[in-house]
Amino acid sequence: MNNKIRFAVTAATFLVLAGCHKDPLNHLSDSESMVYITNRDSTANFASYKTYRIADSADVVENGQLAGRARGAFEMALINALDSALQQRGYTRVDSAAQPDLAVTLTELTDINTGFIDYTNYWDAYNGYWDPYYWGDPGYGYYSPYAFGTYSVQTNSLETDMLDLKNAAANGDRITSVWSGLSTGALVFDPGYAATQVQQLLAQSPYIKSTL
Amino acid sequence: MITKQVNMIKISFKYLGLPFVLAAVVYFPARSQNRVQMSLDYKVDIPTGDFRKDVSNTAGRGFDAAVLYAVTGRLQVGGQIGFNDFYQKFPRSVFEDGQGNTISAVTTNSVQQIPVQATVRYILADRAFVHPYVTAGAGLNIILYDQYLGEFSGQENKTRPAVHAGAGVYIPLSRNSPLSLDLGAWYQYAPFDPAGVKDVSTVALHAGILFPLH
Numbered sequence: 001m002n003n004k005i006r007f008a009v010t011a012a013t014f015l016v017l018a019g020c021h022k023d024p025l026n027h028l029s030d031s032e033s034m035v036y037i038t039n040r041d042s043t044a045n046f047a048s049y050k051t052y053r054i055a056d057s058a059d060v061v062e063n064g065q066l067a068g069r070a071r072g073a074f075e076m077a078l079i080n081a082l083d084s085a086l087q088q089r090g091y092t093r094v095d096s097a098a099q100p101d102l103a104v105t106l107t108e109l110t111d112i113n114t115g116f117i118d119y120t121n122y123w124d125a126y127n128g129y130w131d132p133y134y135w136g137d138p139g140y141g142y143y144s145p146y147a148f149g150t151y152s153v154q155t156n157s158l159e160t161d162m163l164d165l166k167n168a169a170a171n172g173d174r175i176t177s178v179w180s181g182l183s184t185g186a187l188v189f190d191p192g193y194a195a196t197q198v199q200q201l202l203a204q205s206p207y208i209k210s211t212l
Numbered sequence: 213m214i215t216k217q218v219n220m221i222k223i224s225f226k227y228l229g230l231p232f233v234l235a236a237v238v239y240f241p242a243r244s245q246n247r248v249q250m251s252l253d254y255k256v257d258i259p260t261g262d263f264r265k266d267v268s269n270t271a272g273r274g275f276d277a278a279v280l281y282a283v284t285g286r287l288q289v290g291g292q293i294g295f296n297d298f299y300q301k302f303p304r305s306v307f308e309d310g311q312g313n314t315i316s317a318v319t320t321n322s323v324q325q326i327p328v329q330a331t332v333r334y335i336l337a338d339r340a341f342v343h344p345y346v347t348a349g350a351g352l353n354i355i356l357y358d359q360y361l362g363e364f365s366g367q368e369n370k371t372r373p374a375v376h377a378g379a380g381v382y383i384p385l386s387r388n389s390p391l392s393l394d395l396g397a398w399y400q401y402a403p404f405d406p407a408g409v410k411d412v413s414t415v416a417l418h419a420g421i422l423f424p425l426h
Contacts, residue, residue, distance in 0.1 A: 020273045020295075020297060021273075021297050021322075021324060022273065022297055022299045022322070024320040024322050024358070024360045024365075025363055027299075027301065028301075028318065028320065028360075028362070028363060032301075032362065033318075033362045033363040035316070035317045035361050035362035035363075036315070036316040036317070037313050037314070037315050038314045039312055042312070155363075155364075184362070184364075185362050185363060200316055204306050204314045204316050205314070
C-alpha cells in the first residue's frame with residue numbers, strides 16, 4: 001500500500017473510532033427518564049391547612065400560551081391519586097362552598113423550553129385580585145401559575161401547584177402558591193404512571209401534612 | 213445530542229488534525245530513513261482522584277495513536293492523540309440544587325476525553341528482543357462533560373492542559389519483523405474545574421501494534 005494512503009487510512013480510522021460513544025439516552029428506561037422537581041414557600045405552615053379542593057381538569061399550556069383544558073383518563077387518574085395522597089397526609093377534601101384552605105391546580109406544559117424551576121407567586125402574571133371563594137368555579141378563568149422555568153429542550157411536563165386560599169386576605173388579597181411540583185419525562189402524560197408521579201412528588205415533600 | 217455531536221465534530225477537526233500535521237512534518241521528510249513509526253493502541257482508562265466522584269467505571273472504549281520519529285536508536289519524539297468515553301448511571305436519588313428546589317432524578321455522567329499531546333519515548337534496552345521504554349507527554353485535553361438528569365443534559369466542554377508519564381514494552385512479532393506489539397501503562401494528570409470536579413485524571417492501560425511508516 002502506498003505510504004500516503006496508509007497514513008491517510010490510519011488517520012481516518014482513528015477519527016472514526018474516536019466517534020465511539022455510549023449515548024446515555026439509549027440506556028435510559030422510560031421510568032428512569034422521569035425527573036421530579038418540587039419547591040415550597042418556606043414561610044408556609046402546611047399544618048395550618050386542613051381542607052383542600054382539586055381542580056376538576058388540567059390547564060393545557062403550549063409554548064407559554066393557555067390552549068385549553070383537559071379532562072381525560074390521565075387527568076382523572078392524577079386527580080384521584082392526588083386526592084388519595086392528600087387524605088393520607090391528613091387533609092380533607094371539600095367543595096368550594098366550604099371555602100377550602102388549599103387549592104390544587106394541574107397544568108400540562110407542552111412544547112416548552114425546560115430547565116430548573118424559578119418560584120414565583122400565583123398571580124404575578126396577572127396583576128389582579130382574584131377572590132379565593134370562587135376558585136375552581138367554571139367560567140372564572142382561574143388559570144394556573146407558571147412557577148417553573150425548566151430545561152432547554154422541548155418536552156412535556158406536568159405542573160401541580162398548591163395555592164393558599166386560606167390566607168389570601170392576609171396576603172393583601174393575593175392567592176399565593178405554597179408548593180409546586182414538576183414532573184417531566186417520557187411517561188409524564190401516561191395515565192398508568194399518574195399515581196407514581198404523585199407518590200414521588202409527595203414523597204420528596206414530607207412537610208406536606210396536616211396535624212388534624 | 214445533535215448539538216453535542218456537532219460540537220464534537222467541530223472540536224475534532226479543530227484539534228485532532230494538529231498531531232497529524234505534526235506527524236506529517238516529521239514523517240514525510242524522514243520516511244526515506246525509515247525512522248518514523250506509528251503505534252495504534254486499544255486503551256482502557258481507569259478514573260482516579262476527584263474524577264471518581266462522578267465516574268468510577270473503567271472506560272473501555274478508548275484508543276490511542278502516536279506517530280514517533282526516532283531521533284536516535286533509543287529516543288523517539290512525536291505526537292499522539294487519544295480518546296476514551298466514560299459513562300456511569302446512578303440510581304434515582306433525591307437532592308437539593310441549592311436554589312430551593314428538591315430534585316429526584318436518575319443521574320448519568322457521560323465524559324469524553326481527547327488528549328492531544330507531544331510525546332517522548334525513551335527505549336531503555338534497544339538491543340534486547342523486548343524493548344522496554346518510558347514515556348512522557350504534554351499537551352491539551354479536550355473534555356466533553358455531560359451530566360444528564362433523566363433525559364435532560366447539562367454540558368460543560370473545556371480544553372485544558374494535560375500531561376502523562378508511563379512505561380511500556382515493544383515486543384517484536386519475530387526476530388526480523390518490523391512489527392511490534394506495544395504494551396504499557398501511563399498516568400495522565402488532567403485538570404478540570406467545572407461541575408465541582410477538580411480533575412479528570414486517569415490511569416491508562418494500552419495494547420496495540422507499532423509499525424514503520426514506510
